[in-house]
Amino acid sequence: KDQLFVINEMCEMRNCSKCIYLEAKKKQDLYMWLSNVPRGPSAKFLVENLHTMSELKMTGNCLKGSRPLLSFDQEFDKEAHWSLIKELLIQTFSTPNHHPKSQPFFDHVYTFSIADNRIWFRNYQILEEDGSLAEIGPRFVLNPIRIFEGSFGGPTLFQNPHYVSPNDLRHLMRKRGAQKYMSRIQAKKSLEMRRGQPSYETDPTDDVFVTIRPEDAEEDS
Numbered sequence: 001k002d003q004l005f006v007i008n009e010m011c012e013m014r015n016c017s018k019c020i021y022l023e024a025k026k027k028q029d030l031y032m033w034l035s036n037v038p039r040g041p042s043a044k045f046l047v048e049n050l051h052t053m054s055e056l057k058m059t060g061n062c063l064k065g066s067r068p069l070l071s072f073d074q075e076f077d078k079e080a081h082w083s084l085i086k087e088l089l090i091q092t093f094s095t096p097n098h099h100p101k102s103q104p105f106f107d108h109v110y111t112f113s114i115a116d117n118r119i120w121f122r123n124y125q126i127l128e129e130d131g132s133l134a135e136i137g138p139r140f141v142l143n144p145i146r147i148f149e150g151s152f153g154g155p156t157l158f159q160n161p162h163y164v165s166p167n168d169l170r171h172l173m174r175k176r177g178a179q180k181y182m183s184r185i186q187a188k189k190s191l192e193m194r195r196g197q198p199s200y201e202t203d204p205t206d207d208v209f210v211t212i213r214p215e216d217a218e219e220d221s
Contacts, residue, residue: 060125
C-alpha cells in the first residue's frame with residue numbers, strides 16, 4: 001500500500017543491490033519488477049501464462065543453492081532495450097561469486113527466449129555432461145511494460161508499444177460478447193422481416209360451399 005520507493009530503503013537495510021518485486025492487482029493480474037537498487041535502472045513486466053512446479057509435475061530436479069547457468073536468445077543483442085533487460089536478468093538471477101550459501105557447481109539452466117515481443121522463461125536440469133536436459137519448472141512469460149532510469153521510478157527509458165493492459169483486454173472480450181448478442185438479435189429481426197407476408201386474409205369457411213363435380217371426381221380416381 002506504500003510507495004514503491006520504500007523497497008529501496010528495505011534493500012539498503014539488508015545490504016541488497018538487486019531486487020525482484022512481485023505485485024498482484026485485482027487478485028488476477030501479476031506484475032514483476034526487476035530493479036538495480038538504489039540508482040536503477042528498473043523494469044516492469046506483466047507475468048503471463050504462469051505454471052507452477054506442482055502444476056506441471058516435471059521430472060527434473062536440482063539441489064537447493066546450486067548455481068544456475070543463464071542461457072539467452074540471440075534476439076537480446078539486436079536491440080538496445082533487450083540488451084538492457086538482458087543485463088538486468090544477468091545481474092538478478094546469477095549467483096554472486098563465492099557466495100556463502102551457494103554450491104560450487106552447476107546443475108540447472110535458466111533459459112530466456114524472445115518470441116512475440118515477450119520473454120519466455122524455462123528452467124532445465126542438466127542430466128549428463130553431454131548436455132541432455134530435463135525441465136524442472138516453473139514456466140512463465142514476461143511481457144515488458146516500461147524501463148525506468150531510476151529504481152522503481154524515474155524517467156522512462158523505454159515503453160513497449162505492443163503492450164495492452166489486462167483491463168483493456170477484458171474490456172475488449174466483454175465488448176465482443178456484447179457484439180455477438182446484438183448480431184443474434186439483428187439476425188432474428190431480419191429473418192422475421194424476410195418471411196413472406198400473406199397478401200390478403202382468407203376465410204377458411206369459403207371452401208364449405210365448393211361443390212365437386214362428378215367429372216372431377218372421376219379424373220381424381
